Amino acid sequence: MQTFRAASPMEQFEIINLVDLSLGSIDISLTNSALWMLICTGAIIIFFAAATRRAAIIPNRLQSTAEVLYEFVSDLVRDTIGTEGRKFFPYVFTLFLWILIANLFGLIPTLPGLPHAAHTFTTTSHLIVTLALSMLTITIVIVYGFWKNGFKFLKLFAPSGVPPLMYILLVPIEVVSFLSRPLSLAIRLFANMFAGHIILKLFAGFVVSLVGAGGFLSVMGLLPFLGAVAVTALEFLVAFLQAYVFAILTCIYLSDAAHAADH
Amino acid sequence: MSVFALATMAAAAAEEAAHDAAEASGGLPQLDMSTWPSQLFWLAVTFGILYWLMAGRFLPAIGGAIEERRDRIADDLDQASDFKRQADDAEDAYNQSLADAKAKAQGIAADTRTEVDAEIAEMQAETDAKLQSKLDAAEARINDMKKEATAKVDEAAADATRAIVERLIDEAPTDDAVARAMTNVAR
Known part of the structure; x- marks a missing residue:
């Protein structure tokens, strides 16, 4: 029966060293994770290099696709942050695309x-990856917030138009909510990807076990197979949705930083 | 039913699998801190390169193409409205000249009609005059003939009267008497 045993659902998250590298005492080995970051980023770069090779008035298919992505994120940034959000557009675009492609490429069988x-x-x-991205966003929010508003940025924690007594309650809540932003941002993306891939592997594992059991149980293997197909479809939606949510929340936090003094 | 059953099975299996994995590798791969520096390093490298290329090359190229197209379309629309105005002007001019030509044609027609009418009236008057003179001459002739005929009838009547009177009384009446008698009869 050992031949029919599916790999553990955790196996897909294990990090394996491909090439040992180090920077001083820091281990920066090329791992399977690093390899897939390079694959995703390389694919994005190749796509955009091809799409913008001959930027024309009448676009070809690649250019049209790139323009749809551009307009999508551009509208998102403009609608959420306003005109001063223009300088963050490259960051939000890179963030959205990096996460989207990482999520989607992870679904390749x-x-x-x-x-x-x-x-x-x-x-x-x-x-650690999603946390690094969310910390990057929050760092930009804090640095830009203080640069733009000075100490008025702290008004973010004390909205005007509230009875003074309420500040005793409100300020701690606002501070905690602000501090929880990077964590919720990171955990939302990580947990969605993690859980989705575990469920996929579980369904796939059931198929292997049931088919391996033989007889009537082999026929029953069809059920988890259909489940795996359905979850795969769902995961494509989740892959896009989580990239979008990460991008739009980044925009909302940046908007807070840009307009903190107006509150 | 089956969805719920599958979900329950999945949850149980996941717990078991997570337990297995935890036993096998000493925890979640995500919590193995020894892999973090490498992940952070490669994330920084790939994300940094991607940001640098996006901000420096790709996004300006795409944005430029979109902007250029927007300008071009606006220009084309302006030009189209320009052409439309020119076409409208040309149509107005055409209509104007058509109306002028119509008015001119009507003027010519009216002039010709009055001219012809005058000519016809003149010819008619001429003809009328000619006919009138002929009519007058004919009437005069008829009157003459009527007078002549009356005189001849009177003469014949006088002759007849004279002859009758001669036969009756054997005496020729005078012309005066005959004439008086005839006048009395005619009255």
Whole structure:
């Protein structure tokens, strides 16, 4: 029965060193995670290089697709932050696309029989990656907030038009809510990717176990197979949605920073 | 039913699998801090390169193309409205000249009609005069003939009267008497 045993659902998240590298005493080995970051980023760069190679009045298909993405994020930034959001557009665009492609490429099925190191890897299913991105966003929010508003940025924690007594309650709540932003931003993306891939692997594992059991149970294997198909479709939606949510929340936090003094 | 059953099974299996994995590798791969520096390093490298290329090259190129197209379309629309105005002007001019030509044609027609009418009236008057003179001459001739005929009838009547009187009384009456008698009869 060992031949029919599916890999553990956790196996897909394991990080494997491909090439050992170090920077001083810091381990910066090229891992499967790093490889997939390079694959995703490389794919994005190749796509945009091809799309903008001959930027024309009448766009070809690649350019049209790139323009749809551009307009989508551009509208998002303008609607959420306003005109002063223009300078954050490249950041939000890069963030959205990096997460979107990382999420989507993680859904590429691994070809059977490949060694573990060559398995498809979802870089956004690791908390440290999503946490780094969310901390980057919050750092930009704080730095820009103080640069733009000076100490009036702290009005973010004390909205005007509230009875003075309420500030005793309100300010701590606002501070906690602000501090929880990077965590919720990071955990939302990480948990969605993590849970989605576990459920996918569980359904796939059921198929293997049931087919391996033989007889009537082999036929029953169809049910988790259909489940896996449905979850895959759902995961495509989640992949897009989580990239979008990350981008729009980044915009909302940046908007807070830009308009803190107006509150 | 089946969805719920599958979900329950999945939850149980996930717990078991997580337990297995935890036992096998000593915890979630995500919590293995020894992999964090490498992940952060490669994230910074790939994200940084992507940001640099996006901000420096790709986004300005796409934005430029979109902007250029917007300008071009606006220009084309301006030009189209320009052409439309020119076409409207040309149509107005055409209508104006058409109306002028119509008015001119009507003027010519009216002039010709009055001219012809005058000519016809003149010819008619001429003809009328000619006919009138012929009519007058004919009437005069008829009157003459009527007078002549009356005189001849009177003469014949006088002759007849004279002859009758001669036969009756054997005496020829005077012309005066005959004439008186005839006048008395005619009255």
